[in-house]
Structures are given as C-alpha cells and as structure tokens.
Amino acid sequence: MEGFFSIEARDPGSLARAGLIRTAHGTIPTPIFMPVGTRGTVKAVAPDDLESLGAKIVLANAYHLFLRPGPELISKLGGLHRFMGWKGPILTDSGGYQVFSLSALRKLSQEGVTFRSTYDGARVFLSPEIAVGAQVTFGVDILMCLDECAPYPAGREETEKSMGLTLGWARRSREAWGGRGGALFGIAQGGFYPDLRRRSAADIAALDFPGQAVGGLALGEPKEMTFEAIETARSELDPAKPMYLMGMGTPSDIIEGIKRGADMFDCVIPTRNARNGQLFTRRGKLNVLNARHKDDPGPPDEKCSCYCCRNFSRAYLRHLHQNREPLFLRLASLHNLHYYLDLVTGARESLLKGTFPCYCKEFYELQEPVD
RNA sequence: GUGGGUGUAGCUCAGAUUGGUUAGAGCGCCAGGUUGUGGCCCUGGAGGCCGUGGGUUCAAGUCCCAUUACCCACC
Numbered sequence: 001m002e003g004f005f006s007i008e009a010r011d012p013g014s015l016a017r018a019g020l021i022r023t024a025h026g027t028i029p030t031p032i033f034m035p036v037g038t039r040g041t042v043k044a045v046a047p048d049d050l051e052s053l054g055a056k057i058v059l060a061n062a063y064h065l066f067l068r069p070g071p072e073l074i075s076k077l078g079g080l081h082r083f084m085g086w087k088g089p090i091l092t093d094s095g096g097y098q099v100f101s102l103s104a105l106r107k108l109s110q111e112g113v114t115f116r117s118t119y120d121g122a123r124v125f126l127s128p129e130i131a132v133g134a135q136v137t138f139g140v141d142i143l144m145c146l147d148e149c150a151p152y153p154a155g156r157e158e159t160e161k162s163m164g165l166t167l168g169w170a171r172r173s174r175e176a177w178g179g180r181g182g183a184l185f186g187i188a189q190g191g192f193y194p195d196l197r198r199r200s201a202a203d204i205a206a207l208d209f210p211g212q213a214v215g216g217l218a219l220g221e222p223k224e225m226t227f228e229a230i231e232t233a234r235s236e237l238d239p240a241k242p243m244y245l246m247g248m249g250t251p252s253d254i255i256e257g258i259k260r261g262a263d264m265f266d267c268v269i270p271t272r273n274a275r276n277g278q279l280f281t282r283r284g285k286l287n288v289l290n291a292r293h294k295d296d297p298g299p300p301d302e303k304c305s306c307y308c309c310r311n312f313s314r315a316y317l318r319h320l321h322q323n324r325e326p327l328f329l330r331l332a333s334l335h336n337l338h339y340y341l342d343l344v345t346g347a348r349e350s351l352l353k354g355t356f357p358c359y360c361k362e363f364y365e366l367q368e369p370v371d
Numbered sequence: 372g373u374g375g376g377u378g379u380a381g382c383u384c385a386g387a388u389u390g391g392u393u394a395g396a397g398c399g400c401c402a403g404g405u406u407g408u409g410g411c412c413c414u415g416g417a418g419g420c421c422g423u424g425g426g427u428u429c430a431a432g433u434c435c436c437a438u439u440a441c442c443c444a445c446c
Contacts (some may be wrong), residue, residue: 039409064408276411
C-alpha cells in the first residue's frame with residue numbers, strides 16, 4: 001500500500017501529527033473524525049448533509065449490513081457507496097464490537113462467532129474470513145479485522161485469551177484479504193494490562209497492515225487507564241501508519257487522543273447524544289431540552305456556523321423534540337457532527353501551522369467548569 | 372325524573388365484599404447518564420384535602436348516609 005498514508009506535520013511537543021490517507025474515493029485529511037453510519041446511513045442526516053458538513057469519511061458496520069440487507073444485495077446494487085449514496089471514503093467495522101456489545105446473544109469459538117441475529121433471532125455465523133469477504137464485497141475503502149473486545153473489567157487470563165483470539169483472527173483476516181480492495185486495518189487489544197497491551201500492539205504491528213487500530217477503549221474504565229493504554233499501544237505500533245482509536249470518544253478524548261498520536265476517531269456520541277438533546281458547544285455540553293431553554297431565542301452555540309445554529313433557536317429545538325418531530329434529529333445531529341468535524345479540522349490546521357499546543361489550551365480554557 | 376356506573380398525581384388507571392406503617396404504577400414533567408448506535412435504554416426527582424360534607428370505628432381511599440360532577444340506559 002505505497003502512499004496510503006503520509007505525514008505532513010508534527011507537533012514537536014507531543015505525538016500529534018497531521019497527515020493524509022489516500023483512498024479510491026478520496027483523500028482523507030487527518031486527524032479525522034468519522035461519523036457513524038452503522039446501517040449504511042448516518043442516522044437522521046443525508047449524504048448531502050454530510051458533504052456540506054465537510055465529512056471526509058463515514059463508518060458503517062459489516063455485522064449489521066451482513067445481516068440486512070446482506071452482501072449479495074449490496075453488491076448487486078453496485079456496492080455500498082452507490083447503495084447508500086455516499087461518494088466519499090467508507091470504513092466498515094467488522095462486527096468485532098458486536099461480539100462484545102451483543103455478548104448475551106453469541107457463542108465464541110476459535111473458528112468464529114455465532115450470533116443470534118438482532119433482527120429475527122436467526123443463527124448467524126461470522127468468521128474473520130466471512131467478515132473480510134463481506135467488506136470486500138461492499139467495496140469499502142477501509143476494512144477492519146474481526147476482533148474480540150474484552151469487557152472491562154476483565155481478569156488477566158480472560159484478557160490474554162481474548163487478545164490471542166484477536167491475533168489469530170487478525171492473521172486469518174490478513175490472509176483472506178490478500179491485498180484486495182481497500183486497506184485492511186489490524187486491531188490491537190490487550191485490555192488494561194500494560195504488558196498485554198504492549199504485546200498485542202507489537203503482534204498486530206508485526207502483521208504489517210496498512211493501518212492500525214486500538215480497540216477495547218472507553219468501556220467504563222477511568223480516563224487515566226484509557227490514555228495509558230493508548231500510549232502503551234502507540235509505543236509498539238508503526239508510527240508511519242495511521243492509528244485509529246476505535247469508538248473514541250468525547251471531545252476531550254479526541255484532543256487527548258491526537259496528542260498521543262491518533263489519526264482517526266469514530267464515536268456514536270455526537271449523533272446519539274444529539275437525538276437525546278445533548279448538544280456540544282465551545283463552552284461544553286448543553287442539554288437543549290432543559291426547561292430553562294423554553295423561551296430562549298438564542299442558538300445552541302452563538303459562535304457556531306452550522307445550519308442549525310444559523311437558523312434556529314434553543315426554544316424551537318426544544319419544541320421540536322417535545323413533539324417528537326423528525327426535524328429535531330436532523331438539526332441536532334447536524335450541529336453535533338459540525339462540532340466534531342470542526343474540532344478535528346481545527347486540530348489539523350493548528351498542526352499544520354505549528355500552533356497545536358495553543359489549540360489544546362484554548363479548547364480547555366473555553367470549557368465551563370462542570371458542577 | 373328513575374335506575375345503574377364512575378370521581379385517587381398533569382393524563383390513563385391499580386389499590387378484594389380482609390378497614391391497619393409514610394396511598395402506588397405506566398405515561399408525561401424535571402434533572403443526570405449515554406464512547407467500533409435501534410430515536411432505544413438506564414438512574415434519580417417533583418407532584419395527591421383519595422370529588423365534597425357528615426357518620427361508624429382505636430383506626431376510613433376502603434364501610435354507611437347525604438350531596439355534587441360526569442357517563443350510560445330507560446321514561
């Protein structure tokens with residue numbers, strides 16, 4: 001994968017860097033945030049919204065799309081890009097997270113994982129080969145290996161066993177991929193045992209994937225543990241390749257992740273929380289459903305230039321939500337995605353200008369103290 | 372007018388023909404949470420002259436009488 005990733009600028013005081021990831025559907029400037037579109041749609045927003053927000057890549061989920069509508073249908077309809085009407089790059093998660101999040105509905109074996117479908121209860125088997133095959137069929141730009149994300153807390157033995165399974169699956173995924181289609185990323189696990197984290201990262205790095213992800217983060221552990229795990233993994237991964245922190249995170253998680261060398265992020269927070277009324281502003285979180293906004297004529301964030309903030313009041317947004325109007329979901333999602341994309345774009349620009357430390361400082365200074 | 376039914380939280384209703392701590396639920400409301408997503412879900416909180424007035428009783432949302440409002444049926 002010559003020229004897949006290049007680094008344009010580095011912050012001398014940290015591991016932060018700005019780079020470019022080149023794919024068949026476009027070049028992705030990093031650091032980047034990927035809106036989550038699990039089922040081939042970023043909930044409540046259309047592809048043209050994503051485009052005007054400046055989204056450079058979206059994430060979809062192979063497990064969900066595998067179950068419904070299935071790879072054959074997507075292939076028949078021209079691949080996932082065409083199917084979902086998004087022309088830019090797509091990354092698919094393999095379904096590894098579902099091994100964790102749907103743990104009550106699955107049985108694990110060395111060979112793979114058997115799920116009870118969350119749609120109709122049918123038994124579905126997923127292996128590293130099947131997961132890669134599906135992603136290749138989807139025609140996505142970045143594929144993820146099937147992995148197992150150990151829960152938190154987890155015992156040392158359980159964690160070690162889990163990362164072993166993940167490593168075996170990573171080898172098989174790589175074999176099944178064979179360089180076809182997009183770029184396959186390996187996933188380092190290892191829980192919160194520094195030596196296991198280190199080993200998992202080293203083992204994954206040795207497999208020489210085009211990109212590297214760190215999984216098993218933000219499962220409820222204290223922040224210091226999350227950051228330590230990232231640092232530990234980073235020390236063993238290949239710094240010439242993009243590092244993707246899976247499922248991260250809050251705005252400050254992203255800033256802290258960038259400092260620690262991360263290039264890619266995805267998280268459901270901006271879209272999910274938007275649907276529940278929690279909006280992100282420069283000054284911190286804002287629950288626009290709170291009664292105190294009942295007659296507030298101001299936008300969610302005075303300084304925000306998004307479509308929502310330019311045109312609508314907090315009072316109107318609250319009104320929409322109280323009446324369960326679909327427009328609420330769209331406006332709130334647009335705003336939060338704008339915030340997240342703006343956050344990483346700002347970080348990137350500051351890295352290119354050499355002002356990243358100031359950018360971070362300003363980010364924290366603006367946050368209102370939490371009471 | 373006569374007979375029957377119903378009045379308990381903002382709404383819909385539980386609270387046995389066994390009277391017994393501080394009267395409950397769902398929804399709504401108020402406030403938190405949400406990290407590789409089902410708009411789901413989770414956690415707290417506020418809110419009651421039990422229609423009104425009398426009576427029986429140590430004790431009444433519960434039993435008795437009256438009264439009032441609404442609903443249904445029949446003149």
